[in-house]
Amino acid sequence: MKKMKxxxxxxxxxxxxxxxxxxxxxxxxxxxxxxxxxxxPNYNRILLSPVLAGEQTIDEIILNPLSWYEEHGITLHLGxxxxxxDRARRVVTAADGTVAEYERLLITTGSNPFILPxxxxxxxxxxxxxxxxxxxxxxxxxxxxxxxxxxxxxxLGLEAANGLMLRGMSVTVVHISxxxxxxxxxxxxxxxxxxxxxxxxxxxxxxxxxxxxxxNDEGRVRAxxxxxxxxxxxxxxxxxxxxxPNTTLAExxxxxxxxxIVVTDTMQTVTDARIYSxxxxxxxRGIAYGLVAPLFEQGKVCATHLAHFxxxxxxxxxxxxxxxxxxxxxxxxxxxxxxxxxxxILLSDPTAPGGGIYKKLVIKDxxxxxxxxxxxxxxxxxxxxxxxxxxxxxxxxxRLMFGESNIGDTGHEGHNKAAAMADSDEVCGCNGVNKGxxxxxxxxxxxxxxxxVRKHTKASASCGSCTGxxxxxxxxxxxxxxxxxxxxxxxxxxxxxSHQEVRDAIFKDHLTSIPQLMQHLxxxxxxxxxxxxxxxxxxxISSWPKEAKDDPQSxxxxxxxxxxxxxxxxxxxxxxxxxxxxxxxxLRRIADAVDKYKIPTVKVTGGQRIDLxxxxxxxxxxxxxxxxxxxxxxxxxxxxxxxxxxxxxWCRMGTQDSTQMGKDLERAMWRxxxxxxxxxxxxxxxxxxxxxxxxxxGIIGVDSGWxxxxxxxxxxxxxxxxxxxxxxxxxxxxxxxxxxxxxxRKEGWYLERxxxxxxxxxxxxxxxxxxxxxxxxxxxxAELQFALDGEPDPWFDFDKARVDTRQFQPLQPQLASSxxxx
Amino acid sequence: xxxxxxxxxxDDIPVLGSRRVLREKGAAVALFRTETxxxxxxxxxxxxxxxxxxxGIVFGSSVACPLHNWTIGLHDGQAAAPDVGxxxxxxxxxxxxxxxxxxxxxxTLGTELPLPMAGPCLRHAA
Numbered sequence: 001m002k003k004m005k006x007x008x009x010x011x012x013x014x015x016x017x018x019x020x021x022x023x024x025x026x027x028x029x030x031x032x033x034x035x036x037x038x039x040x041p042n043y044n045r046i047l048l049s050p051v052l053a054g055e056q057t058i059d060e061i062i063l064n065p066l067s068w069y070e071e072h073g074i075t076l077h078l079g080x081x082x083x084x085x086d087r088a089r090r091v092v093t094a095a096d097g098t099v100a101e102y103e104r105l106l107i108t109t110g111s112n113p114f115i116l117p118x119x120x121x122x123x124x125x126x127x128x129x130x131x132x133x134x135x136x137x138x139x140x141x142x143x144x145x146x147x148x149x150x151x152x153x154x155x156l157g158l159e160a161a162n163g164l165m166l167r168g169m170s171v172t173v174v175h176i177s178x179x180x181x182x183x184x185x186x187x188x189x190x191x192x193x194x195x196x197x198x199x200x201x202x203x204x205x206x207x208x209x210x211x212x213x214x215x216n217d218e219g220r221v222r223a224x225x226x227x228x229x230x231x232x233x234x235x236x237x238x239x240x241x242x243x244x245p246n247t248t249l250a251e252x253x254x255x256x257x258x259x260x261i262v263v264t265d266t267m268q269t270v271t272d273a274r275i276y277s278x279x280x281x282x283x284x285r286g287i288a289y290g291l292v293a294p295l296f297e298q299g300k301v302c303a304t305h306l307a308h309f310x311x312x313x314x315x316x317x318x319x320x321x322x323x324x325x326x327x328x329x330x331x332x333x334x335x336x337x338x339x340x341x342x343x344x345i346l347l348s349d350p351t352a353p354g355g356g357i358y359k360k361l362v363i364k365d366x367x368x369x370x371x372x373x374x375x376x377x378x379x380x381x382x383x384x385x386x387x388x389x390x391x392x393x394x395x396x397x398x399r400l401m402f403g404e405s406n407i408g409d410t411g412h413e414g415h416n417k418a419a420a421m422a423d424s425d426e427v428c429g430c431n432g433v434n435k436g437x438x439x440x441x442x443x444x445x446x447x448x449x450x451x452x453v454r455k456h457t458k459a460s461a462s463c464g465s466c467t468g469x470x471x472x473x474x475x476x477x478x479x480x481x482x483x484x485x486x487x488x489x490x491x492x493x494x495x496x497x498s499h500q501e502v503r504d505a506i507f508k509d510h511l512t513s514i515p516q517l518m519q520h521l522x523x524x525x526x527x528x529x530x531x532x533x534x535x536x537x538x539x540x541i542s543s544w545p546k547e548a549k550d551d552p553q554s555x556x557x558x559x560x561x562x563x564x565x566x567x568x569x570x571x572x573x574x575x576x577x578x579x580x581x582x583x584x585x586x587l588r589r590i591a592d593a594v595d596k597y598k599i600p601t602v603k604v605t606g607g608q609r610i611d612l613x614x615x616x617x618x619x620x621x622x623x624x625x626x627x628x629x630x631x632x633x634x635x636x637x638x639x640x641x642x643x644x645x646x647x648x649x650w651c652r653m654g655t656q657d658s659t660q661m662g663k664d665l666e667r668a669m670w671r672x673x674x675x676x677x678x679x680x681x682x683x684x685x686x687x688x689x690x691x692x693x694x695x696x697x698g699i700i701g702v703d704s705g706w707x708x709x710x711x712x713x714x715x716x717x718x719x720x721x722x723x724x725x726x727x728x729x730x731x732x733x734x735x736x737x738x739x740x741x742x743x744x745r746k747e748g749w750y751l752e753r754x755x756x757x758x759x760x761x762x763x764x765x766x767x768x769x770x771x772x773x774x775x776x777x778x779x780x781x782a783e784l785q786f787a788l789d790g791e792p793d794p795w796f797d798f799d800k801a802r803v804d805t806r807q808f809q810p811l812q813p814q815l816a817s818s819x820x821x822x
Numbered sequence: 823x824x825x826x827x828x829x830x831x832x833d834d835i836p837v838l839g840s841r842r843v844l845r846e847k848g849a850a851v852a853l854f855r856t857e858t859x860x861x862x863x864x865x866x867x868x869x870x871x872x873x874x875x876x877x878g879i880v881f882g883s884s885v886a887c888p889l890h891n892w893t894i895g896l897h898d899g900q901a902a903a904p905d906v907g908x909x910x911x912x913x914x915x916x917x918x919x920x921x922x923x924x925x926x927x928x929x930t931l932g933t934e935l936p937l938p939m940a941g942p943c944l945r946h947a948a
Contacts, residue, residue: 455904525881525882526882527838527881529881529886530891552836553836553879557879565874566941567889567940568939569874569877569938570941600941600942614941804836804839806841807839807841810844810850811853812843813829813843813923813928814828814829
């Protein structure tokens, strides 16, 4: 097949990323020609500030060396500015007369710095801050000249000023507003930033209007003059007063432009279907983005359309801001200024070590709508997530300010400033990834987003408690940003549907099998993946009990073999011990099985049970049979343990028979599959020896009855359970606990623990459903009892539990005598 | 001349599932059956941390390792990007529903690769 011709005008980050995405999915579809006005291959423009500051070199920020273009057969015209496009003949022309034909055209001309229209703007020594040439001019000027003035106290201006100061110049920042970065920070944070930068040696002229730039006899700038007549010396003036989408060419060739080249959700220009545009020059739904993550997302969407896959829509991004000045942490997102109808939560400690801490959270209608952090930004990503999801924060409002990290984050030694960490310090405690490894991967592999870093390094990919640190590292190493799109997250790559949409469809359309569901909802893969199939299987059997059939091949191995796989491929077996009570008889049988099957490790678990570790898969069936105790479901997303204290039967402090209560709860709800594992505990008095405060449901006996707590968690984020209600009788405890569980089973997303479920829907909602709606509660409890009635014990009733027993028998190659030759 | 060793019937392998074939030496061989009744054989050993691929979830023509969810292609034994690694694959013959593996591959392929260890034997090993 003859290749089509693709021409790209502009050789920047967004455009080249689009080509990379395209080459990944359709490597042989196009003959590609690229025009770049600069004489350099694609480099990381965001990292010009660290280059200026002397922290990195130009070579280090090259993203695609010339060899990359060669490898992929791309014709590269460097230093050639395209001046015209004949859309009828489909030919582009560069200033030097170079022409190229196209069938698809991609315009990625980026943006231009805004040059203040003041007298003297064309003097020598007056520059913008946009590309390598500007950066080199600044570095060279700093060697020979003394005074620099940066016009513009925004992100770019401050980064330029900081760099020039580090290069030895005396730098004044001139800013029209009365505080710095007024589009990202409120007054207080802006002032803290000013003080911190002033302490480093920067000078400021705030609320100052530049009237003219004055030159000397040689035509070089010598001073900046303000409207009030004052002058300050300047051998170098850097204009950093904002950028404008570069639409000069697009307008000339008649493409519709309005604050950028207007594109659709498929990144096609609205004027000419053969012409696409991504990056800072493109206006999508009225917004021209300037951050890397949204632009890369645009690139990905654009690539799928160029490749004729016709999938993917770009639907806009929410963005946030960080400043790349080493040692200064600030973060802002959303409507951080507040105003009418908004409430603010503030924390202010202006004299805290390291330049002060200031945090402002803006809440509207019980939702977080804006955040502005200075000095401590590790929770930025958490706030940003809350902001994007738009969920109610009413139930966590009292703890919101203290961030996600105040509730027991573990695994990164309590670090909250990535810049202060040594390369050997561990960032991700789950996967053992240290700072050095993450930074190296970011640099070597050109990673920009959290998702990319997760994929390549596994950091932050498991429990996620180090996400804030990883994002800081991305920021400082690659200049990546926090920006992220979708509020609605697809279940996995196999579908565009979210967990909620799938759950709803199963219920509404009465779907009862995975193939039926996949056809109905247009799954993109023939039989899903290891991520969606277990979720679908759970959704089906929990929505349609006794009707939907369990599919063992869609379950994780533990739930297929009813034991817990270990690192060497052996399994662990934990029999159920109701309420943690056992007998001499049971212990004898366990001991005999340990001897008979040579089980290497016997361990008492935290849930008051006994764990037999290292059982060979072939022995599982016989171990279960010999022990003769019910399955503990210690391997399943199901009810695990019900931990109890000895309670009033023995304890001199006990007020209630907690052991019996625990046994009753366990007998009522064992065999109950759930979105994730579920643990209960029952204590007989408020001394709470059973640690009921960190369980999915915790029951605490008091003299007058039982207190019920829900949605606690002792795991990654130690989360104290919320007080739910006070109950009088054991029957009520069963009913309320069962109803809460059934609500969670019906509404929870797969792999969502009760703590996450409750925080998503809000405790008030759960209270409404269980405490206020008496009929509804009883109905839920009845539903759960119906679902569990007659459910098999998978260790004994193999057929009914759909256990494929063939798995326990390895195959033996048949003897050589029966072998055939060919 | 190739000698084929009969292993089982195709129906002995669950659809979207697998069976393990024990060998005298080395890791087992994992036999996989896809939804379209193709059968593949890989060394039952993930290139990452030697997890038993036979215990993973099979989808499309891939299997997800049960230990850390690496995705391994059944055609070629290659880990899906960005993970990097490869597990040896074995030739499979199906005739009239009978599944056979090559005798020489059964005897030698991948036998030098160490098996994963856990439990008290780690202490002795150290």
